[in-house]
Amino acid sequence: MAKYVGQRVKRTEDPRLIQGLGHYVDDIKLPDTLHVAFLRSIHAHARITSIDTSEAAHAPGVVAVYTGKDVQKVGPVPCAAALPGLKVPDYRVLAGDHVVFVGQPIAAVVATDRYAARDAIDLIMVDYDELPAVIDVEAAAKGGPLVYEEYGDNIAYTLTAGEGDIDAGLASADRIVKQRLVHQRLAPIAMEGRGVLARYYPGEKELTIWSSTQIPHLLRTQLAIMLGMPENKLRVITPEVGGGFGSKLNVYAEEALLGWISMQLGKPVKWIEGRRENIQATIHGRGQVGYIEIGCKNDGTITGLRYNVFADMGAYHQLLTPAIPTLTGLMLSGCYKIPAIQMNVTACFTNKMATDAYRGAGRPEATHVIERALDLVADELKLDPVEVRRRNFPTPEEFPFKTATGLFYDSGNYQGALDRALEMADYASLRAEQRKARDQGRLIGIGVSTYVEICAIGPSQATPAGGWESATVRIEPTGMVTVLTGASPHGQGQETSFAQLAADELGVDMDHVTVIHGDTSIVQYGIGTFGSRATAVGGTAVFMAIAKLKEKAAKIAAHMLGVEESTVGFSEGQFAVQAAQAAAGGASSSAGSSGRSITIQEVALAAHLAKEIPPGSEPGLSATHFFEPTNFTFPFGTHIAVVEVDRETGEVKFLRYVGVDDCGKVLNPMLVDGQIHGGIVQALGQALYEELVYDEQGQLITGTLMDYAVPKAAFIPWMELDRTETPSPVNPLGVKGVGEAGTIGATPAIVNALVDALEPFGVRHLDMPVRPESLWRIINA
């Protein structure tokens, strides 16, 4: 049955991409397109006392200049997260008289080419009255300058979450370990920044928006609200998308503005984000400062965990900004049985760009907290970190496993993944080598992370905008199979993996399957690609739609074969009268031997011609399914990093990197490896290199790729990967999701390894990014 599923099938996306024939937003050229450039705030916090656009408006090539007062009818940038007591600033698509972060759009120039638009930006005169800015999240929590005077403080919301008696849990501990921990701000840095092309058709009153987004349908709904237009007159198309990592799981001011400008001018308008704009004004990730308090028995058993966290919202809320810390709270239990967990969130406004979902979105923070905490416990008790983990794992029989954060983990075998990783790394020998190396004065560290993540987001009850996904599968009259998915892949390869699935389920050649996504006028409403959900939720929707389609096809096939439907079986693309039943029914011929079978393509043609279908039945051969999952899925694994720190320079060298991941059933192992590799390297970026640094005035001083250090090819370890396979019971495919696993699992493995390397210096904790300088200072103190 499975000719394609489970195989390392080469991607169908690739031939166009390796020849430069793909179409990203900026590759779409419409005649008479005008180009938009934005003037952005140079101050973190200021009152605008005047804006003079007259010189810019008369510059060569300039067609129009807009400021905040022109766009008051455009609705505010939406926030979909609902939390009790949440303050939601009225954030407008162009600033009024108050700017709250560096990079906030103030004016838009429209010109005949992008150079002219950019030139004219410099001709706009803005007078600012600078206001004191609040940058540090803990300072913001204590008071400090206020981002919004009217709120009286900088607190966006506070929240206490968790179950179990935390005071009793900590009181029953033999030891309590405490640690302050920083999850620095990161920039997602999709290689293609954001980009929007908008075209209004005045006759039809229709607006088409091409946007580099992960959520075409949700974007359409939100833009319809912002622009005050009927949703069914708005079409969102996501052409090729050059990476997202959560940064395009959003609704941005620029997307609405481009639509609005096109409606004003009746012409296509385009804006392509520059990298400096991207680092300033596309959402940031992480940005938490937390305080861990973990209680344990002398044998390593964890009795309770408290995490008090200051979460940096930035200056306003993007789509999911306030929700990110709540995901941290959900995953604080990690892979462990912890009877009581409490998270206290103080979410604060600061004069910086908004944070939001960046690959992992709140869960890397949780994993880092619990995995660092377990190492601190091991250090406190002088136990091996692996042993402490083992002592707190639930057994595979304990699933579904209930956590003190209110979740039911679907399935797991944490021991299995750990054992495999230890075996691959030859952990016992590694420790022996480490001891020998230390005797020689070398600084070698071994770091382990046993992670679990929450994926396949998720049941609608637990998500702001619906947690289902949709698919339509149809067989065209010529027998070609078309799959329309509501997911919106942007590099993950679902054009391939969904075609593998459909080809196997329908018994057709994979080349005959085309997967279509990312056009709201072609594809039924969908949710999109984020939260490692596309395969587990979207793939299941494809699977269920095919099941419906086959049911319908079986009725037509039986009618064409002149037998009862119950006697028809389907296998490898053929409906056939089953031999045993045919014999029992008195038929003399067996299936296939005398025209007693029919291909699904023949059925499809008959369904469209509608002359041979059962009386009263519906012509055509198409089925749609909206799949609502009953739970999240919980992929897991073990990552082991082995590092050596150079005493002279503080430089970090990877000696080994082993990852064993369990993402349930796998459709295409090659794609899964690719997701894990990429995730690990983004985690490595956070652990060692990346940090968005704002100075005290709120100037972003890591505003280009010169200063913001994305890992390069020469920085990476050679990753040795394997998998265990624990199917998820949540969906019939048994898949869990893998898009964020590496980013969630790897960061603490690397940091734990560095802390371990510096153990001879009494180091118990290091904050990220762990730069050579900080290691050198410790070594040479």
Place this chain on the structure above:
Amino acid sequence: MKKAINVSVNEVVHQSEVEPRLLLVHYLRDVLGLTGTHIGCETSICGACTVNLDGQAVKSCTVFAVQADGAKITTIEGLAVDGQLHEVQEGFWEQHGLQCGYCTPGMIMASAQILDRNPDPSRDEIRHGLEGNLCRCTGYQHIVEAVQYASRKMKSRSATGD
């Protein structure tokens, strides 16, 4: 103010009048319509815009079109010959060397240059050779394997005279 330039791109000669400040990458993309070359940072860090100019891999976001006057340029669109993929393109497909595909044209052009200079590079030589090209999706490992694949393929092709 405009300057006349004469450039051969993928074996086709183009004569154009361009503003002196027009970047080569914008000339390729917006004037010639060759949109396979991408822009990722405008500061020559990310390498998405890498093309081959007179035998050298260059970042076309920091070359002016007028500097390419008289030059012979190959872009990603010109790498396959008569419908036959270049070995590096094949390698990227075979080894899953791309995900979103945005860095890929520049990555492929840079990789082709590495193999031009060193037909049998080690893993580390490939990784150092690609330091001027950023990829945010793949973690680079499959890209390194793609270049190794291409290296093997080139050797076997030259051995068989294919």
